Amino acid sequence: MQWEIVIGLEIHAQLSTQSKIFSGASIAYGAMPNTQACIVDLALPGVLPVLNQGAVERAVKFGLAIGAKINSPSIFARKNYFYPDLPKGYQISQYEFPIVEGGNIRIQTGETEKDIRLTRAHLEEDAGKSLHEDFHGMSGIDLNRAGTPLLEIVSEPDMRSSAEAVAYAKILHALVRWIGICDGNMQEGSFRCDANVSVRPHGSEAFGKRCEIKNLNSFRFLEKAIEFEAERQIEILEDGGSVRQETRLYDANKGETRTMRSKEDANDYRYFPDPDLLPVEIKPDWIARLQETLPELPQARRERYVSDFGLSAYDASVLTGSRELSEYFEATVKQLPAQAKLCANWIMGEISARLNKTDMDIAACPVAPEALAALLSRIDDGTISGKAAKTVFDGLWQGEMDQQVDAIIDAKGLKQISDDSAIEQQVDAALAANAQLVADFRGGKEKAFNALVGKVMKATQGKANPAQVNAALRKKLSGQ
Amino acid sequence: MTLSTDDVKQIASLAYIKIDEDETKAVLAELSDIFKLIETMQAVDTSGVAPMSHAQDVVQRLREDRVSESDQHELYQSIAPQVEEGLYLVPKVIE
Numbered sequence: 121m122q123w124e125i126v127i128g129l130e131i132h133a134q135l136s137t138q139s140k141i142f143s144g145a146s147i148a149y150g151a152m153p154n155t156q157a158c159i160v161d162l163a164l165p166g167v168l169p170v171l172n173q174g175a176v177e178r179a180v181k182f183g184l185a186i187g188a189k190i191n192s193p194s195i196f197a198r199k200n201y202f203y204p205d206l207p208k209g210y211q212i213s214q215y216e217f218p219i220v221e222g223g224n225i226r227i228q229t230g231e232t233e234k235d236i237r238l239t240r241a242h243l244e245e246d247a248g249k250s251l252h253e254d255f256h257g258m259s260g261i262d263l264n265r266a267g268t269p270l271l272e273i274v275s276e277p278d279m280r281s282s283a284e285a286v287a288y289a290k291i292l293h294a295l296v297r298w299i300g301i302c303d304g305n306m307q308e309g310s311f312r313c314d315a316n317v318s319v320r321p322h323g324s325e326a327f328g329k330r331c332e333i334k335n336l337n338s339f340r341f342l343e344k345a346i347e348f349e350a351e352r353q354i355e356i357l358e359d360g361g362s363v364r365q366e367t368r369l370y371d372a373n374k375g376e377t378r379t380m381r382s383k384e385d386a387n388d389y390r391y392f393p394d395p396d397l398l399p400v401e402i403k404p405d406w407i408a409r410l411q412e413t414l415p416e417l418p419q420a421r422r423e424r425y426v427s428d429f430g431l432s433a434y435d436a437s438v439l440t441g442s443r444e445l446s447e448y449f450e451a452t453v454k455q456l457p458a459q460a461k462l463c464a465n466w467i468m469g470e471i472s473a474r475l476n477k478t479d480m481d482i483a484a485c486p487v488a489p490e491a492l493a494a495l496l497s498r499i500d501d502g503t504i505s506g507k508a509a510k511t512v513f514d515g516l517w518q519g520e521m522d523q524q525v526d527a528i529i530d531a532k533g534l535k536q537i538s539d540d541s542a543i544e545q546q547v548d549a550a551l552a553a554n555a556q557l558v559a560d561f562r563g564g565k566e567k568a569f570n571a572l573v574g575k576v577m578k579a580t581q582g583k584a585n586p587a588q589v590n591a592a593l594r595k596k597l598s599g600q
Numbered sequence: 601m602t603l604s605t606d607d608v609k610q611i612a613s614l615a616y617i618k619i620d621e622d623e624t625k626a627v628l629a630e631l632s633d634i635f636k637l638i639e640t641m642q643a644v645d646t647s648g649v650a651p652m653s654h655a656q657d658v659v660q661r662l663r664e665d666r667v668s669e670s671d672q673h674e675l676y677q678s679i680a681p682q683v684e685e686g687l688y689l690v691p692k693v694i695e
Binding site: 137138139143144145146152153154155156157158159162164170171172173174175176193195202203204216217250251252255256257258259260261262263388390393395397398399400401 | 614616653654655656658659660661662663664665666667668669671672673676677682684685686687688689690691692693
C-alpha cells in the first residue's frame, strides 16, 4: 500500500527580550543557577505577574509577518500540571484568544512551492530546569529559565514529508531572526521543535492516529525523527496493528523514537483564564506602529530577486536564508545592478565556501560587499579573467593592499591583455613558432587549435583574454 | 452529569492528592453537590452574552522590557529546605 505522511509542527521560539515575560529578572543565557530567578519566578506567596510589553510586541510582529489575525483582547490562561521546575503548579500560557491566530508561510522543496497554514501562535512562560544527577538521591532545580518568554507557533497538519517539515522549520527559523524577535540559537534551546506525525493510506481523507515527538533541537534530528516515526507507524499498520496516540521522545544516539507517555497517562491541564492577568488589549494604532518597524520580509525579497534581478527561485531562496546574507547581497548588487547573477554566484560560491571552511558567519566576512563589487566589476569590464579574480579575492580575504582591488590586480600583475594588437602580436608569434601545430590544424586536427590557444596563454602567463585569443587565432588561420 | 468513584480517583491522582476509600466517598458526595450547583447555573440563558475572562472590566497594564531585579538568590535560598551548588534540592521526580 502507498502511505502518506502527515506532519504538523509546534515550535517554541524564545523571544529576544531583556527581561522575563512576567517579571523583571534577566533572561541572559548561561548565568549561575538561580541568580536570575526572582520572587515572581520562584512563585513566593503574594507575588503577581506583570506582562512584559516587549514580549507582546514581538508576538504581534510575528503575527503581522505571517499575515495572521491579532486577537484583541487576548487572554492568558493557566495550564495546570505538577513538576518541580514549575513552582506555581501551573504554567501561564494562552488557550482561548491566543495573541496570533491563522496566517501562513510559503515553503519551497525542490522546484515546488507550497503554503503551510498556521493555526495559532501564543505567548507563554518557559519552565525551569531539573538536574537529575546525584544530589543524594534528590533533584537539583535551577529556575533561571522559568518565566523566559516563549512564542509557541502551531502549524496545521499541512506537511507531507520530512523534507517539507524541515523546509517549514527553516523558513520559520529564518523569519523569526529576520524580524528580530528570536536569536534562533538551537544549541541554547532558543528554537525548539515538536512534531506531530501520522500516516494514512494514500488518497484517504481521514487522518491516522498521531504521535507527538518532543524536543527536536536540530533540523537534522527533526528530519530523522519524522522518517523513523513514519516508518514505525507504517510497519505497525502493515502488520495489521493500530498506532497508539502518545508522546514520544527522539533518541539522537540511537536514531529512534520511544514512548514517553501514552494518551491515558496524559495530563488534563484544566486550562482556565488566569485571574492574576487581565485581558490584553492591542489597539490598532499600536499594531500600525509595529507594522512600520517590520523590514522587507524574506518572501517579498525572494519574489523581487526573481522579478527584478532574474535570479532563479533557488538562488533567491538561498540568498534570503538569513537577513545578514541578504543584506550582503543587497549591498553588493547596489554597486553592480546589471550583474546581479554574477554577484549571486560569487556570494553563494566563493564567499559561502570560505565562510563554511573557516566556520564564520557572513556578518564577520572580511571582504566587504563594496570590495566584492569592485572585484566583480573588474571581471565585468574585462580587466581580469574569472580565474585571476579568485587570486584577487584571496588577496582581499587576507586584507592585502588595504583591500583595494585595483592595487591588488596591479601588484600581482593580473591585468588581462585585452588590447587587440598586443594579442595579435602574440598570436602571430605562436603561429610562427609552432608550424607543426598549424599544419596539423590545416590537416583537420581540431585539437591542434586548442594547443595553439594554450601556447598563446602560456606566452602571456595566462593574462591574454581567452575569448580574444580564440577569435584572433580563428581569423588568422582561416585568413591565411 | 454524575461522577463515579473512579472519576474522583482520577482527579485526585491528577492533583497529586492521596485519598483512601472513605475519603473518596465523602469527596464524591461533595463534588456531586458542586456539579448540581453548576447545572443550576447552566440553566441560565446566556445566549447573546459575550464570555468574559475576568470579573473586572479593565485591561492589562504592561511593563517596560527592562531588567529590574538583581541577584538575591542567597537571601531566597536562606529559607529553602535544602540547597546545593546554587540549586534548590527537591525529592527526585523523573517522569
